[in-house]
Amino acid sequence: MEALETRELRYFMAVAEELHFGRAAERLGMAQPPLSRAIQQLERRLGVRLLERNRRGVSLTGAGEVLLHEGRAALDAATAAARRTRRAGGADSPGGSRNRLVLAVKAAASHELLQKLLEAYAAEPDAAEIEVLPSGMCEQGEMLRDGRADVALMHAPFNTLAGFDSEELLTEGQIAILPARHPLAARKTLTLAEVGDVPDLPLARWSRHGAYPPGPGPEIHDQTQLAQLIALGRTVAVFPDSARAWLWAEHTAVPLTDAPPVVTYIAWPAHSRSLALAGLIRTATRL
């Protein structure tokens, strides 16, 4: 029952994702033959066939799929351990954990809440230093898992809280942000169906991991682009109430009656035991 070195996991993940030994080896910065050998060794040690080598390429067996998922979690846990240990050691006063906390927040998210949280926590007597780490749209979970962050502000239903401990902080409705001169901007309320079905205002498509979902709308990757496109009368967007804070004069916000409420949570890895984190959570839930 030997224990599956992380090197082997990295190798397998590369092959399982590329489904091609040559490309996987290139990605790993090594030659193909030792990679083949390493995977064979891994299969022998596990006593399990992980890859089906057919003519023209490679495919995963059932066991391979399991290892792909479980191995990702294990690798994340290992790199998280390394990162958090490094951080803890950086400015370490002996015995205590008086270190910095890294807080991941969605880049374009509620400033007021974050502001209030940071101010309230800084006023605490034993406050640690908080580093705010801007994250992409949905990657706060990854950041918690792989140790880039210690705690995050997450937003249901966009993020999934699976695997984390969390506390609810705030619930808000959603609004449609329209060009002020568009006919629909005169409405008092709208529905999701109405907003999604305006021929001259296709919904914008956000960049996710470098790719864009299919659809007619313009491709954007930050909020300023979006604001501009709305101001130009080219698109419409759906946001939580707190987005009113950054509206331009050319924008109009109309409440959506049937959009699911957006709930903001503070979330952290379930096994965390840090005092600084506990203090931050206590502060957050008291807001």
Add this chain to the structure above:
Amino acid sequence: MEALETRELRYFMAVAEELHFGRAAERLGMAQPPLSRAIQQLERRLGVRLLERNRRGVSLTGAGEVLLHEGRAALDAATAAARRTRRAGGADSPGGSRNRLVLAVKAAASHELLQKLLEAYAAEPDAAEIEVLPSGMCEQGEMLRDGRADVALMHAPFNTLAGFDSEELLTEGQIAILPARHPLAARKTLTLAEVGDVPDLPLARWSRHGAYPPGPGPEIHDQTQLAQLIALGRTVAVFPDSARAWLWAEHTAVPLTDAPPVVTYIAWPAHSRSLALAGLIRTATRL
């Protein structure tokens, strides 16, 4: 940013737990000098001091404590990956995940619920084989984390659900189980304070990881022992309602008015994606 091999983690965990290089090396089945060297290398690679070598022994730095916690999680994830992959490969039909599910249940827990669950699930059209793994009092969480189990029946407030996904199955009150001939057995209801404060019936102490909590009561490690001691008029126990199923003639159950309700959950690792598991959960929530 190299990635912290599990071998290094195992070594560090051993030293951090023993706080003694010699004993740690013995536990690892190796000599002491290479272990010292490996730890030094680890500290160099992380750029962090993990252990404080004082005269007369070793102690953990703050960073060392962090690595002790995070490393435990990472090692568990790695062994879980190995175990689940092995299981998936055992009787693997290509492509599907038609494998066995391992269900961890507290040994002395509600039979009826488990029985109903297993029967209902077996009647499903695409049911996988379920292996029931009896676990100790509180270790279902560990079993899920290190891959010995895929899914577990857990009981709040005894188990902690932190880090798992779960669904609530059943809520029950608690009862005191007394010797039938004891004066208190005549009562219609009792309180926790009354039960905990009977001089001639001290509460039994369960074995936890081989050790016993301090107190006056008898030391026990299984439910039969407990049943016998109660029948003999030597102790009293507090159990969920469903424990009535195994009462003896010499026992009397009295409801407790102020005991917290016991909630049974079905819980599984948050990142699980198995079809078989999804089916089991669906069956369980329909009961």
Add this chain to the structure above:
DNA sequence: TCCTGTCATACCCGGTAGGTATCACGGAGG
């Protein structure tokens, strides 16, 4: 049929994990 793309095999080399012997040093005891 040959060529091309793919993964496996054969073989070699160097780094390093592990072993043994020994050192450095602090504490307890005579």
Add this chain to the structure above:
DNA sequence: CCTCCGTGATACCTACCGGGTATGACAGGA
């Protein structure tokens, strides 16, 4: 005060194995 344990660190050696290059086996497509 000196000595002797017990501790972790150092020095040095060996052998394994992780990685490289060259090449083979084999299937498809022109």
